[in-house]
């Protein structure tokens with residue numbers, strides 16, 4: 669059964685920050701053309717933490733990258749912060765991406781830079797930050813993720829959990845409206861993974877930022893306000909996973 673997920677009635681008048689309607693996506697062309705997403709209908713609201721789960725190959729990363737403006741929407745409607753991404757220009761996508769923080773399994777830190785320099789880089793992409801204290805803001809963010817002792821350490825010399833916390837600081841330092849996270853705990857042990865998502869949850873609630881997180885990690889499902897389940901390229905109803913998770 670395919671549904672449009674609405675987490676509760678209070679959203680019925682709010683405008684979603686992400687809205688997919690009848691969204692389809694294909695890879696390849698000609699005879700090799702293969703449909704990866706089918707009729708996705710999903711509204712996500714400000715401040716929500718949504719976890720997307722489902723089997724390998726079900727289309728989670730494809731949907732996440734579409735919602736992050738990292739690939740073009742081909743068919744159907746996908747609105748991000750009110751802007752239609754179907755047929756959006758590269759310039760529009762680039763502009764929208766400044767409102768989004770990204771956290772991936774491989775933290776993608778620049779290993780020849782320090783923790784602070786990695787976080788700073790994200791701020792330097794924002795013109796409005798040019799006359800602000802980017803150093804002070806970066807340090808404050810690293811303190812918020814518990815890395816006050818590691819500010820000037822090179823990324824290479826940090827543990828996996830610490831690197832992921834730098835990645836969280838980098839994603840959230842510019843106060844994005846949306847954070848997209850793909851398997852952020854996959855490379856971490858149980859405690860580091862838990863710590864990382866709890867930091868994300870706390871900071872996101874403080875900044876009223878929306879988080880869409882893809883994971884296979886059942887140990888972190890409880891941080892979600894809502895869980896959606898993908899199967900064979902479709903958003904599917906799954907009574908075990910679409911319950912409202914306790915906060």
Ligand SMILES: Nc1ncnc2c1ncn2[C@@H]1O[C@H](COP(=O)(O)OP(=O)(O)OP(=O)(O)O)[C@@H](O)[C@H]1O
Pocket residue numbers: 695696704722723724725726727728729730731
């Ligand atoms: N660049 C690509 N070219 C062709 N097919 C692709 C491409 N990216 C993904 N696919 C296919 O689209 C489908 C969905 O893949 P996707 O990576 O979105 O799944 P997933 O649910 O994120 O999987 P996993 O949990 O293993 O990361 C799969 O059948 C995959 O093989």
